[in-house]
Amino acid sequence: MLSRLSLRSGRSLGLATTVARSFSSSAHTLKSTYDSPDFTKYLNKSKGANPDKTRDYTYLMVGAYGLVSAAAAKSTVDAFLSTMSASNDVLAMAKVEIKLGSIPLGKNVVVKWQGKPVFIRHRTTDEIAEANDVDISTLRDPQKDSDRVIRPEWLIMMGICTHLGCVPIGEAGDFGGWFCPCHGSHYDISGRIRKGPAPLNLEVPHYEFVDEAESVMIG
Amino acid sequence: MSFYHTVFNTVFKRNSVFLTTIFAGAFVFQAVFDEGVNKWWEARNKGKLWKDVKLTIPGAGEEEDDE
Numbered sequence: 362m363l364s365r366l367s368l369r370s371g372r373s374l375g376l377a378t379t380v381a382r383s384f385s386s387s388a389h390t391l392k393s394t395y396d397s398p399d400f401t402k403y404l405n406k407s408k409g410a411n412p413d414k415t416r417d418y419t420y421l422m423v424g425a426y427g428l429v430s431a432a433a434a435k436s437t438v439d440a441f442l443s444t445m446s447a448s449n450d451v452l453a454m455a456k457v458e459i460k461l462g463s464i465p466l467g468k469n470v471v472v473k474w475q476g477k478p479v480f481i482r483h484r485t486t487d488e489i490a491e492a493n494d495v496d497i498s499t500l501r502d503p504q505k506d507s508d509r510v511i512r513p514e515w516l517i518m519m520g521i522c523t524h525l526g527c528v529p530i531g532e533a534g535d536f537g538g539w540f541c542p543c544h545g546s547h548y549d550i551s552g553r554i555r556k557g558p559a560p561l562n563l564e565v566p567h568y569e570f571v572d573e574a575e576s577v578m579i580g
Numbered sequence: 581m582s583f584y585h586t587v588f589n590t591v592f593k594r595n596s597v598f599l600t601t602i603f604a605g606a607f608v609f610q611a612v613f614d615e616g617v618n619k620w621w622e623a624r625n626k627g628k629l630w631k632d633v634k635l636t637i638p639g640a641g642e643e644e645d646d647e
Contacts, residue, residue: 432613
């Protein structure tokens with residue numbers, strides 16, 4: 362109360378020479394008995410000063426600060442999230458590329474992928490026909506040959522018996538495919554289980570052909 | 581309608597537009613900034629990088645050509 366009185370008296374005495382600039386025209390402010398400070402000293406008094414330009418500049422500065430902060434925040438989050446993804450040396454080990462040109466028709470090749478054997482067989486047309494001839498309803502794990510290959514001439518599958526994980530022998534067994542010596546599982550020319558204790562067909566890994574089937578990328 | 585007035589009315593007037601502009605600008609800025617820093621770094625270290633060194637080592641270009 363005292364300060365308000367003194368302010369008013371100060372004004373009436375002529376200490377505040379200019380009328381304080383009102384920064385809000387709302388009725389509430391006009392009714393207020395408080396005096397707003399006198400900012401005229403700090404206002405841009407240069408000739409031809411464009412208030413629109415000044416206002417744009419202020420907002421631009423605020424916006425630019427926000428923009429840089431947002432980018433920095435995004436970088437920080439990115440850096441933390443990227444620690445969760447696999448590193449380059451892991452990714453390099455996760456895939457293996459095999460040139461197919463060196464595998465003659467009707468031959469098996471065993472390659473190592475992630476420490477496990479992978480069978481690649483270059484199948485002849487007779488073998489493809491044989492694999493397609495099988496009545497699927499008689500199989501233990503019914504699967505069409507076309508569901509197990511991308512290109513019928515290249516059969517690519519994991520060389521791990523689905524029974525207890527031995528490595529089957531190629532071009533052996535009763536069905537012209539693979540034979541597991543551990544417990545006598547017979548796989549046909551499409552890698553499907555036909556006889557013996559194994560419950561499932563040999564697993565087909567994810568792979569894709571690159572360079573017009575010049576080579577195959579497993580993984 | 582001066583230029584500055586138009587800018588204010590289109591970008592700064594609504595906070596939703598202002599914020600959207602800031603976030604969109606942040607994405608663009610980051611891409612440009614990263615690209616720029618990478619360019620500068622490679623220019624500064626020219627001749628020391630693996631892609632430059634690789635050419636001077638016979639036979640090294642064949643195995644690491646996937647990227």
